[in-house]
Amino acid sequence: MKKIFFIILTIIVIIAAAYILLPEKPVITQDLSIDTSDVIAGKFLTTESGWNKWWPGTKTGYRQYNFKGTKIGIDKMTNSSTYLKLKKDNLTFSGKISYFADAEGSVKFKWDAVDENNTQFLSRITNYFKTKDAEKLVGEILLTLKHFLEDERNAYGYRIYLNHAKDTVLLVSANTYPIYPSLQAIYNTIKTLQHQAGSQGAKQTNFPMLNVTQTDEHEYQVNVALPINKRIIPFQKTSLNNIPKGGNLLVADVRGGQNTVNNALVQMKIYMTDHRLVSPAMPFQSLVTDRLAQKDTSKWITKIYYPIL
Known part of the structure; x- marks a missing residue:
């Protein structure tokens, strides 16, 4: 009887911990500092022609991209941000990539996104690990952008x-x-x-x-x-x-x-x-x-x- 009680108690504790510690909504937050200028940042982040030059995966259609099976669709572009959706498994993250001045000679890029639809309590644990996988992909994408922009030949044609x-x-x-x-x-x-x-x-x-x-x-x-x-x-x-x-x-x-x-x-x-x-x-x-x-x-x-x- 005691054994069953402790098993039930353990399950309750795990569920309670998951409820308290895991986010209600799947959220992606990644940022990276890149040695470049704000002018070049805007040229390659907020224009479709710029995306086509540095994107590490494939382009599948108008403002539609794919990276390792994850789909990214651009909704709109402004002077300092690109608004997009990232689809991975059953999750759809809506958000934006923005850039702003960081330390002298560098620009910080930040990718923020959230899935507003998957808020059920029972899916928090599985969504948590799927979100971590998505964040890892976002980190790879931003790192590709960093390597591209920090090579002057890509922006200016010459070293x-x-x-x-x-x-x-x-x-x-x-x-x-x-x-x-x-x-x-x-x-x-x-x-x-x-x-x-x-x-x-x-x-x-x-x-x-x-x-x-x-x-x-x-x-x-x-x-x-x-x-x-x-x-x-x-x-x-x-x-x-x-x-x-x-x-x-x-x-x-x-x-x-x-x-x-x-x-x-x-x-x-x-x-x-x-x-x-x-x-x-x-x-x-x-x-x-x-x-x-x-x-x-x-x-x-x-x-x-x-x-x-």
Whole structure:
């Protein structure tokens, strides 16, 4: 008799504990901090074209997605949130993914959802474990988004990273042209700078540098620079510039011709705007490939440097 009593008591305690401790409604709550900007967060979270690029599963229809057998349907998108339904087993979670500024240089993504229909007491235990499985899937989805957004190539088309200035002395030639300068003109200037440096015992320490800025419809300001290992006396129409050693440089590695380089410059400006970075000086191209010798522009390698504060 006592044994039966204790069994019944144990069952009652388990039921009471389940009633008290388990949530009445199945709820999903997951958040993750991602190193990106709020502009990029919005671009890929609140647009269908953005979802199509990072979604880890398959797209099954208009705003309909699937991940490991779990169905996700988007109801609407706003400036800072995507409202959706997640269907797993007999549960349907309605909620949203939102983003908001977190620590400097990062954005927090939060996925909140609830199943309003499955509130029966007897299903709490089974729903609890199903909800945990759904939360695990949501965590995987957010982690995929994190890996995608933290690779600048996905957002801007190029790997963009921070480096520090090492070449501190530059021998510079500044000229204006009525049209975009030819490769021959640029490399003639480079040879002139190399001759000036060599005649005074200075050695070139890195690849030649170039900046071309269109100042009006028929004028291009062209700056060609040669990194050298010491200060010299500049000749006519040349000057010496100093870059503070250790200064911050935003860098992009580019493979391709001048149009590709120009596009990379535009994307770096967008990156700086998105991350609220300020440049105190003009950007420059480091001509890793000898463009006169390499006729195939798809093989040109260029490093773009943007000084930033």
